[in-house]
Amino acid sequence: MPLRLDSAEADFEQRFSDLLAGKRESSKDVNDTVAGIIADVRARGDEAVVELTNKFDRAGVTRDTLAFTADEIAAAAAGVPDHVRTALQTAHDRIKSHHEKQKPQDHVYTDALGVTLGSRWTPVDAVGIYVPGGLASYPSSVLMNAVPARVAGVSRIAMVVPTPNGEINPAILAAAQIAGITEIYRIGGAQAVAALAYGTETIPRVDKVTGPGNAYVATAKRQVFGQVGIDMIAGPSEVLVIADSSANPAWVAADLIAQAEHGAGAQSILVTTDAALAGAVEAEVDRQLSLLPKQAIAREGWDEFGAIITVATLDQAAELANRIASEHVELAIDDPQSLLPAIRHAGAIFLGHHTPEAIGDYVGGSNHVLPTARSARFASGLGVLDFMKRTSLLGCTPSSLAALAEPAVTIAGVEDLDGHGRSISIRLNR
């Protein structure tokens, strides 16, 4: 049974706070396990990666088979049916076209004093992209990571993907081929993140690790941050649907199930102004779950982490959505534009009855790697800027340096840093 809350009830605030505080991702156990795995990979390199991969994924890898060969990639991709390849190519092209619009411009100008100021954008040299693959396989996540990296101009992209029982969905390799990725390793979980961050004999280290994954992957990214950059925490998937009486209960139920189906801590929440709709959606989720191939996973997620919240007004729904700061927020109302300004914290917003979140997972063109676990309060979805960095530029002439010298030397004085002051004053013709 999902949690049922009603904002009119006296204990609502307490129960809502408990929902916010609920941990789906990073228990102490996961933190400790991940710290052990990272230390092991740092100490023993390939040997640890091979051992851990065979332990957790039963992948049957050796040091020599950690990387897919070019022939393996080509053969698997060639076996993918034409309609799947076409769908992946459509997704690729739409993601690429949208992300190309995110490419930042360098900006340089000279101010009234004659000081040149500006920003220059350059790509990260080497990135590791994580493609999840424990409970499900995600060819779409290959594209969501790889396309913005390529648009940014990253020169080395190393992809990791777990191969449970030694198996890979060929569509993963077809997506990689479409996106032009050639360096691919059969590894996942915390050991893959550690290998990318610290390097092993076989896997050269990268500068940044991006991509979604389960609690082990998300925790590993947190723990290697600093050694490498990370995009954000994109952990177990979430959706929050705001619906009023204009919503179709069967459609809303289908969207809640679509996230619960991700399993491994995924969360689906309905916030509605219509108590009758709340009941209808709950019954409909039950009915649709019984038709779903992944019924057990989705039902577990819905029962454990799902919630249905009844509120008085759409403004109140928006306020709760901001406090939850969900990865995905759907506005299942007739006039989504009217509520849009009120939604301030969300990884992505889906507008109106005809925009199921799943269209954004695949072919909408926007990125599906999005901040989870309330991190949409301060983080954004994956994009081209995650694969670039901004360097500031500054240039003085003799006269603009002279004009700025006095306040600079004064501040150096109050900071008691005479060396700083001297490096400025030494240049002045006095």
Ligand SMILES: NC(=O)c1ccc[n+]([C@@H]2O[C@H](COP(=O)([O-])OP(=O)(O)OC[C@H]3O[C@@H](n4cnc5c(N)ncnc54)[C@H](O)[C@@H]3O)[C@@H](O)[C@H]2O)c1
């Ligand atoms: N936020 C996003 O953008 C986004 C996108 C796609 C998927 N997802 C999420 O990614 C996740 C994918 O999870 P998944 O499990 O299918 O694949 P995954 O690749 O993230 O995790 C599989 C790995 O977890 C590790 N692991 C599993 N159990 C372990 C244990 N007991 N101890 C140590 N390591 C262990 C193994 O190394 C295994 O290779 C889901 O939660 C899904 O919601 C998020």
Ligand SMILES: N[C@H](CO)Cc1c[nH]c[nH+]1
């Ligand atoms: N909903 C997931 C997190 O945004 C992404 C995904 C990939 N494939 C299916 N779904």
Ligand SMILES: [Zn+2]
């Ligand atoms: Zn999804």
